Amino acid sequence: MTAASLTVAPADRGGLRATGLLRSEWIKLRSVRSTIWAYAVTIVGGIGLSAMLGLSTSVEGLTAADQTSLVVQAATMGLLLAQLSVSILGVLVISGEYSTGMIRSTLTAAPRRYSALLAKAAVFAAVTFVVGLIITFGSYFVAASLMATRGAESSLGDPGVISALVGGALFLSLIGVLSLGIGTIVRSGAGGIAATIGLLMLAPIVFALIPAEWAADVARYLPTAVGGAMYQIPLDGGTGMDPVQGLLFLLVWVAVALGSGAALLTRRDA
């Protein structure tokens, strides 16, 4: 380190780049033990729940299409459990930075703060999507083989199966990013988890209990409701929200949460 080395222009030595931010967030995500544990629990719990459903679901007397529907339903039931741990992890990924003070190091390295948050969201979404694929496809094979012993016929090639399994993984990933956005707004682990669980688990119940037309309308557009359309195949060829509509509505939720989080992050003192 000589005085001469200081005259080299910073730009020649590599500046702050999007690829660098993504790499940094990937290192951060994989180098904390709790991330690994949370994902492991998510996978085991998700596939486990689907296996239990696969063991107990009867398909007697159903049409072939409905049999496929039920197998997919069993295979994606694990997402109910998985979304719980993924949403908690999504909050902790950012609130952990606030509680430990790491956020100050992060924002010193990336003073245009929203880019750091976007990189974090992108990495978390990608990893969670892969974990989601492991869960939905793993669950499908477990549930399908268990139900096959009782005569259920289903294959990956059946209409809508692949789309539902990929949609389920995408749903899980977006729920994670939604929670990350909430965590950024709230900045505390306890508060963020409470808000997230409230929105994902409690709100559907509360609005279902209110005996009014508007409450039913609200319930239809909650994240878990619109997200459900992404991985469910309606029985009896019934119609609900179609998967693409569900995806778009969920993306609106994600954009609002992450956008508000980014706006607050940029404005607030760290």
Added chain:
Amino acid sequence: MIEATGLTKRYGDKIAVNDVTFTVQPGKVTGFLGPNGAGKSTTMRMIVGLDRPTSGSVTVNGRVYKEHSAPLREVGALLDAKAIHTGRSAFNHLLAMGATHGIGAARVREVIALTGLESVANKRVGGFSLGMGQRLGIAAALLGDPATLIFDEPVNGLDPEGVRWVRQLVRGLAAEGRTVLLSSHLMSEMAQTADHIIVLGRGKVLADAPVDEMVNASSRTVVRVRTPFADEFSSLFGSSVSFTRVAADLLEVEGATPAQLGDAAARAGLALHELTPVVGSLEEAYLRLTDDDVEYRTGGLAALIEKAGVV
């Protein structure tokens, strides 16, 4: 070079930094000195954009920190030894920080070696002592080999050997032509490390001067004179020179140089047994400056406790 102009930070009604203007020059260690709550940390946080100034601005090498294309290669900052995720190893922390600027594992190992953290590099930061945390914070600041370094209370929690190491490190960094801004509430530390001192008190700049100049300007220059003829000696001078009788044969003189005193004694034929200039310490200068500006005085706290009926 760091330049602050009219920098002000308000938290609600409280002014943490009040219209502060200063320049930190390259090639020198500049000390940021002041009691706790004087606004040192807030000012440093504003330099790297963690806090947004209420008014005024501060630039590093002519640009606001966040406008730099490679911030970590421009400024290295240790603001808080605890600004690290406790569940991550030191190596991974530095690797993640460096990755943002394309800084790889080789440089990470270099700064780990430089800060003496080899043996704990793969341990989780949560188990680190404050001293190890400080070393890790310094390692992170050095990652981008920046021309400007900011250290907030870097010797906190370090053992004497560590304190000496930090001192040599910052002196070395300044000798390489870098801009170094170092904060401390310890005057003794500053006296040994800094070339230039900016004294803050209650969010204002109280003094901004080279160390020597500050000592000379703010402290009394007293000459100690020991002579068996104390009374005769003191009668040689007019009212512009003041004498304090410390002992029968010992005087403390203000208002005249040792040369003037010695010459006068020789002309009068009075023997002097001692003639010593007493240079005021930086500590003395500092206390004098911040005397009225210490936010939480011991007396104030005691009065508060008394009022609250705790004791």
